[in-house]
Amino acid sequence: MFRIGLVGAGTMGNTHSRAYRQIEDAAIVAVCDIDEGKANKLAASWNAAVYSSLEEMLKNGDFDAVDICLPTDLHREAAELAAAYGKHVFCEKPIALTEEDASAIIAACKKAGVKLMVGHVVRFFPEYRSARDQVRSGRLGNLGVVRTVRSGAFPLWSEWFKDDSRSGGPLLDLAIHDFDYLQWTFGPVKRVFSRVLPVQPDGPAHTLTVLRFESGVMAHVEASWGYPQGSPFLTSIEITGSKGMVQFDKDKSNSIVQYGGSQKPSGVPDSPLAKSPYALELEHFIDCVKNNKEPLTSGEEALASLRIGLAARRSAETKQPVELEGVHQ
Known part of the structure; x- marks a missing residue:
């Protein structure tokens, strides 16, 4: 089982949560968000641990990678901290707001020897x-x-x-x-x-x-x-x-249209395909970690x-x- 620590339980965090459901042998085991209500709601469907601090999650959680679904200005701090704890990093796009921050994220992951993939879905x-x-x-x-x-x-x-x-x-x-x-x-x-x-x-x-x-x-x-x-x-x-x-x-x-079912309105519409593009990109990330490959969106x-x-x-x-x-x- 590939274990994920999800950081950010907002719109993109929930989009990724739905995508992981489509991936065999992948599970969210820890959720971190400063909004306790959002974190508890997302974590409950996975029976995952809940944290209000990323460092607390990294110190006490047991998982293979951190999935960062935070506002863009927080990407660098979260990615550098995750890499420092030896966790592989999936980060939503854009990687950062400045070249300096983006280069720092890349350098931190290389120094730690962990994979870095950015969510250009x-x-x-x-x-x-x-x-x-x-x-x-x-x-x-x-x-x-x-x-x-x-x-x-x-x-x-x-x-x-x-x-x-x-x-x-x-x-x-x-x-x-x-x-x-x-x-x-x-x-x-x-x-x-x-x-x-x-x-x-x-x-x-x-x-x-x-x-x-x-x-x-x-x-x-x-x-x-x-x-x-x-x-x-x-x-x-x-x-x-x-x-x-x-x-x-x-x-x-x-070419494929879905009517009815369990789709609910959200900021990011679900895909009617058997595997959504979000599931495909996260599946690719997991494959890169497991088989030591370079991610397509490095x-x-x-x-x-x-x-x-x-x-x-x-x-x-x-x-x-x-x-x-x-x-x-």
Whole structure:
């Protein structure tokens, strides 16, 4: 049995809890959260121990890895502490809010000899993997323009999203999904040009980013928290080449639709697939630990994606393009 100590019993902690249910021989045995009610509720379904302090959990718990589902500004402290206790680390995206913190997390895990994987889950969505396979196989010919959309209402379920100094705003918390997928698919980014458009003063923001890759491919990345409350969460991708085009739209392309059952409203919708992308990524992490493999979304990969997001933020602030060098490790 692969034993997990889960840190953070909020929206993503519960999303991961549901995902572990789909993985054979995996169990949450300890839960840590400063909110005792949330921790007790999640832990009860696993008969797991509850802690209010991560260090207390690390000192007294018996588990193989720590799964960090905390606000982004707390990632470094939690990851460094887990590594110091010799625990493998799964950390939700983005890895951190600064290159310094991301590099420190990577260094701490390497020093401790533990695996580090970051939750860039889009790489595990079958539709996005299929699109990448078509790109990499050459079936689309010479590549030209890519468009991605990831938009919806502001995430009200967690107050910390409102503070850009904690979440990084939509460019680092939302668009980072597509930045990561795109650099994985098309390689290093050369130039970033971005705009952040507040929907209302000091309100949720709509972002538009243009990425120019070293290969010459151009990507238009739209990410928004500016839609009215109650609006559906939208994701789509379109990749155009000289021989063809591949498209995926979440609202138009669902090949499997679930009605009824036990699905309950939450911040992150459950997948109708036999194994959700979250289960696939956590299963991959466990396999990497057990078989000493390098995770697909390693710390270095996450740092490369973070650099794109930080460049987008600089571009939006200066209203100028930002050149990148050595983004992809």
